[in-house]
Amino acid sequence: MPDSRAKTKATAKPAAKAKIGVYWAASCGGCDCALLEVNEQILDVAAAADILLWPCAADAKYSDLRGYKNGEIDLVLFNGAIRTEENREIAELIREKTKYLAAFGSCAHTGGVIGLANLSSREEIFSRVYGAEENWPQLEVSQNGETLHLPEFLTTLTPLDAVVDVDYYVPGCPPPAGVVSDLFSALVTGDLPPTGTVFASSKNLCDECPREREQLKITKILRPHEQEPDPDKCLLDQGFICMGPATRGGCGAVCPKANMPCTGCAGPTANIEDQGAAMLNTLASLVGTGEEGEDQLEAEDAILAQIDDIVGTFYRFSSATTLLKGRYHERNATR
């Protein structure tokens, strides 16, 4: 898991023009667009750096990537999770070709929303998508005397650092423009921070959220469409499950400002290993009737029963990096 403690001082001070790359593994493309949210600053980046790889926006191919010397690229911003064999292979290739590698965005950082796929087996996913097994795509197909290949869909999705060493983490789904801007500024001036740096606040979201906190007991759980929130008060106080306490800040708390709870996209703060577990603890502490006692237990149970989807709510972006990864099956299922 990432933390902000420096490991080594970065020595890559880009002389002349730096060389950078951007790559997407199992990705939605949002992180690539996030790089454009800095608007005109992208021109400063282009002036200071040559972009040697960026499939979304430029024409370098895998053959070009293979042709670069090891360590030739100064920094690669790698977004997306490792879902297929191709993702893994290219991650390893990129690791060789670049001096510094940043896990950019939630999928590369903690596996992202698509980590929820680990709750199903590959067979279950393929059955749902393609139906019967004879319809499933094949790794190798002979067609009219020619052979076509597809990369294997790995049985478990992982974040980037499960397959290669990562130098920087840029959390967020996607990382906010302010963070990207800071990263670009550091790149342009040649002042990359020490490796191991996480480009986000070390404090949780509550620290920057403008809503008023009274730290009331949560006497009922509300889903966002069940009631219009008071725009000024803490969402948790009102009973909406907001992942703020267990989530890194640095995004400006834009979701609570839009009257929607934080969903945890920036991943956990440094001292938390399991984001969902941390939030479960928080919620368990906050839920209550206002009094504690043996006569309140039934009422407390009733409040807790109002939470409908634990994994989707508490582990939306971090299911691939929870302590208990994936989905299990009890052999002796006797209930």
Add this chain to the structure above:
Amino acid sequence: MSDTNGPFEPRIVAFLCRWCSYAGADLAGVSRMQYPPNVIPMRVNCSGRVDAEMVMKALEKGADGVLIGGCHPGDCHYVSGNYKTRRRVILLKRALSEIGIDPRRVHLEWISASEGGKFKETITSYVELIRQLGPSPIRLAQAEEASVEVPQEVSQGAVSDAG
């Protein structure tokens, strides 16, 4: 603690609060009550200290079951720690269910300092329950990855009872 040969022997981690349940365990021991040896006791100051991450860590490290012992409602040395534990365990059990783990692999019991007998009964029946459930699927998945055998044969355990 468990054989690599022979039938499956459950491995249970028990988080016991110092003021009540750990004292109860002590009492069971001093009174020479017999109970299965499958439990690793961990003393904590309060059952409220036990959080979801700790329990998950125990399961991740190969525990087949996790037992939490706390004071009876109203008796918590720190007033309300045990209430928080209780709510945490409810949510944690649901989380475990959602990922396919039998929620009974986490169990919360109120055991006071004077309840040596209750301690013995709790351990005995919990070990038996876990014996019936079999090894934790987490442990099995890890073993499969490491190509290690885990005994899975579920049989009746022999427990001698002098109490």
Add this chain to the structure above:
Amino acid sequence: MSETRHVSIDPITRLEGHGKIELFLDDDGNLQDAFFQIPELRGFEEFCRGRQGEDMPQITERICGVCPEAHHFASTKTLDACYGAEPPPRAKRLRELLYNAYIFSDHLLHFYYLGGPDFLVGPYAPPLERNILGVVAKVGLELGGEVIKHRGYGQRIIEIVGGRPIHPVSGIPGGQSKGITPEEQEEIRAMTASMVEFAKTTLEIFHSALLKDETFTKFVSDKAQHMPTYYMGLVDETGSIDFYDGEVRIVGPDGSQYAQASASEVLSLIAERTEPWTYVKIPYLKDIGWKGFEAGADSGVYRVGPLARVNACTQIGTPLAQEEYEQFTEYFDGGPVHATFAFHWARLIEMLSAAERTTAIIEQPELMEGPLRAPLNEPGPGVGVIEAARGTLFHDYKLDSRGLIEDVNLIVATTHNVAAISLSIKDMARSVVKGGNVEESILNLVEMSFRNYDPCLACATHALPGQMPLVVDVHGPDGEVRERIER
């Protein structure tokens, strides 16, 4: 005799998503076969089950970060239907405002950043220059700055109305989570006026840099790049293009209406097939049938997206864009227009129309007053449809009594186009790959054929069997179809 037998374009670039093109050449070095393969899959349709319905706008928008607004509001509209909740006018105007800003922004992105550079910089320019930076270098910093600024305007409107510029959060069943302040309205008003002007400027650039340049027009007029297919798009009650809502209209290659119906009715007109060499599935019009990768009135292949929408509508719906559309149809001697490279022009007509719509919506008083949410009924099944920049997008949910997802069905814009894209790639490869010449610029021409469609391949690999029949062809070793299995 040519030595080259097999060339891979891997990965294809300047689009959203993962793809590769495999070209196989015969003994003379001419094209024998071409395959468009999508090597990615993430499985949303599986892990969305069990989720809370109201979380779906934020979960499904992670199917695509280039068009998250499309999924966000297709999902939100589906939830409106699931809860039997008609959003109040203020919420609808807010959604429409954001949505048209999104269409403007996404189309701008394609013309200047993705597909456009092939013509703005040139298809034979060095590969490292065929991108937005090359465009800026070519057109100069002032115009380049305007490009960036106006994309920023579109994104800023999404941010104000939706909470975030990428992956907005404001869509809830029956409404929007927040409104906009008068200051924000003022800020948006200024931006929308500028967006219209910039869309006009972009069309001027299109006319001078593309339409007057033989590099572009030869592809437009090349019959090998004409594909007479069916076309699908949303229209409102006047037959105008509507990006946000309406009925689905499908017209045939001759322009006659094939169908006009609600989303759920249209879903039953579509079937899908799989091929073992790609992770994407291939929809076609069921009643016409699958005749292979070919076009024409007898083939169930159909297209969506800008060209399809301008073909499926009877008018654009906004005055300036309508003028441009009339020039467009005159250029092609009437519609429907089958020239695939005309997608670029149709896209800019839509970019202008979307900008015009934002200027109208920002002035509407109901945008600024009234409730943001409608009361909800008990949850049940629902279907939502919207026009993503790249084409018609359907979401279809079954919610249980607690409002959790029991079942999910999605047909995502680019998926509809997969057959047509495969066909375009093959047609172009057949035209340009000759005598074993597979140098880089020739391969880029092949890629230009798919860039017309502005594909989003992360989107394309998310489509469900749902209630659609599935057809599989089993090929024998000689390539002939031995057996057809239908579900």
